[in-house]
Amino acid sequence: MNKTAVIEKIIGSPMLPKKDKAKAFAPSNIALCKYWGKRDPVLNLPMTGSLSVSLNPKGSETQINIQDAKEDTIIVDGEKIKNDTTFGKNLIHYLDLFRAPTSPRLTITTCNNIPVAAGFASSASGFGALTKALNQLYDWQLPQKQLSILARLGSGSACRSLWNGFVEWHQGSDPLGMDSHGEPLKTTWPQLCIGIVTISSQKKPYSSREAMAQTLETSTLYQAWPKQVEQDLKAIKKAIHEKNFLELGRHSEQNANAMHATLMASWPSISYHLPQTIEIIQKIWAIRKKGLDVYYTQDAGPNIKLLFLEKDKKTVAENFSCSDIIQPFSTNY
Numbered sequence: 001m002n003k004t005a006v007i008e009k010i011i012g013s014p015m016l017p018k019k020d021k022a023k024a025f026a027p028s029n030i031a032l033c034k035y036w037g038k039r040d041p042v043l044n045l046p047m048t049g050s051l052s053v054s055l056n057p058k059g060s061e062t063q064i065n066i067q068d069a070k071e072d073t074i075i076v077d078g079e080k081i082k083n084d085t086t087f088g089k090n091l092i093h094y095l096d097l098f099r100a101p102t103s104p105r106l107t108i109t110t111c112n113n114i115p116v117a118a119g120f121a122s123s124a125s126g127f128g129a130l131t132k133a134l135n136q137l138y139d140w141q142l143p144q145k146q147l148s149i150l151a152r153l154g155s156g157s158a159c160r161s162l163w164n165g166f167v168e169w170h171q172g173s174d175p176l177g178m179d180s181h182g183e184p185l186k187t188t189w190p191q192l193c194i195g196i197v198t199i200s201s202q203k204k205p206y207s208s209r210e211a212m213a214q215t216l217e218t219s220t221l222y223q224a225w226p227k228q229v230e231q232d233l234k235a236i237k238k239a240i241h242e243k244n245f246l247e248l249g250r251h252s253e254q255n256a257n258a259m260h261a262t263l264m265a266s267w268p269s270i271s272y273h274l275p276q277t278i279e280i281i282q283k284i285w286a287i288r289k290k291g292l293d294v295y296y297t298q299d300a301g302p303n304i305k306l307l308f309l310e311k312d313k314k315t316v317a318e319n320f321s322c323s324d325i326i327q328p329f330s331t332n333y
């Protein structure tokens with residue numbers, strides 16, 4: 001399937017901008033039950049469902065300005081990105097999906113308050129914010145679920161970055177992916193805390209796209225993954241509903257480790273762990289044995305995100321040098 005068919009269904013033909021500038025913010029998100037593996041790599045359709053929590057106020061703010069120039073200009077965190085890099089090409093390909101050939105070129109300026117490409121899902125918030133800004137620029141007036149489908153075409157997990165709070169990404173079964181989008185959960189959990197332990201902000205050695213493809217092709221453990229997700233998704237939703245933190249922590253941690261196990265079992269083997277990642281994980285396990293209810297999750301990068309409740313904030317901060325502690329449901333930002 002190709003992206004043009006999806007665009008046609010959602011916005012009709014490519015068009016000219018209705019405004020000369022637009023600006024939007026989208027939060028970053030971390031998956032508690034991971035998306036790992038594509039059933040359609042062009043449309044970023046997942047093999048399974050997944051569930052995340054948004055990291056508001058961490059995320060991306062994207063501004064679009066139309067410009068009188070032959071080429072688009074991309075600026076990320078104050079730095080001009082060359083249009084012929086992988087990042088530049090992907091972004092321009094995405095912009096081209098929506099615009100008529102005679103449409104003016106654009107300046108895209110994105111500011112992230114979270115490290116780019118280090119497993120902090122900045123591509124999710126980046127494409128989330130860009131899609132929201134495009135919705136204003138072209139005056140599509142699309143509902144969030146349609147925007148979620150468009151954001152998914154840029155980066156899979158971006159379809160969960162359209163909302164704050166817990167968001168489930170439905171796997172869907174439609175070949176065009178019209179039923180594969182995010183949906184927010186109603187439950188809020190003000191006491192839930194996420195501690196970001198930054199081990200490295202370096203660009204990750206393998207993109208999630210490459211790593212997913214290699215896992216699907218070569219990892220025998222991948223066969224067990226859909227079953228793992230089915231169990232974890234169910235358990236995590238139940239834990240959220242019942243505010244059962246121990247169950248939430250356990251299934252989130254187990255799900256992350258199962259994902260990394262499929263990666264490790266691929267050939268050539270892939271690991272996002274650095275020595276300090278393992279050190280932190282062992283520290284979490286040791287401290288949990290002593291009675292502190294702290295769990296973790298890890299995305300496609302070496303950094304660890306601690307999961308704990310507000311009552312343990314002080315102890316967690318004393319024991320781990322978290323670069324940030326986020327309370328996704330707090331209203332104090």
Ligand code: PMV
Binds near residue numbers: 157299
């Ligand atoms: O959306 P992508 O291509 O950046 O992949 C995201 C993959 C994970 O972050 C590891 C898992 C997830 O569900 O976000």
